[in-house]
Amino acid sequence: MQNELKSLLDAIAKQTDLSAEATDLLMSQAFAMTKTPEERREAGAYLTEAISKRKRPDVDVREMLGDVAEALNLSYIAKRYFNKDRTWLYQRLNHAMVNGKPASFTESELKRLSDSLDELSNKIHQISIQLTH
Template sequence: MKKLRFDEKYAYLEHEDGTIGRLVIARSPRLARATKEELENYRFMVDGIHWPAVDEDIPFDAFDNEETEAVVDLGAIPEYVSMSYLAQRFFGRSRSWLHNKLKGNFANGKPIAFTPQEMADLKKALEILSSEIKDVATQLPC
């Protein structure tokens, strides 16, 4: 029988063979907002776990593939570039859309990931911003 336990940051799934997978709780906004009691109120399904109080389903394989906390790491860029501006200008989307893509958060029980085209668009967006900043910097009087 599978077992599930939690700490402040992770949910740990112990499989019948003794292997343990982990999931960053923050990757699921619904689980991240859940109380301890709501987290501990779950049931195993055929292919995953269901939390009725927060209406969240997470597949078992999401625990086994948890390698990093951030799917896309932009380093310090979010500290000095508005993610709202980046999302709106280059994708026509909201800041939360971009945040969820960068973090690989879950929606409908599946991780949200950039498509190959979106990843290419993100790369191009950062190159454009870099070029624009460089152009302004070179025009400043010394």
């Protein structure tokens, strides 16, 4: 992949505050730089991977969880859904300094956390139904 194309894709992936129109324009410019269908696929895969690894310090999961955090076993979530220890999860929830930077979730980690909370809520809901029937 061309260095210029790779640089543009990296710039797109790093920007979390772009409007849909601005993102579309940048992506059109990037994909116009590709010469073959294989290069276009490679660029698409590269952008997808880069976005999934993008850090999201703007998302405050701790605040979103609010009082619910006290009812959750965050150690269980860290181990079961991320195969990490609770310290890893707490660092991201509290934006703790790790290697000189505030820890934050990546896009893919936020998706995994969302899916884990959804799975847990479904399990709790099923138990609730069973208790009343």
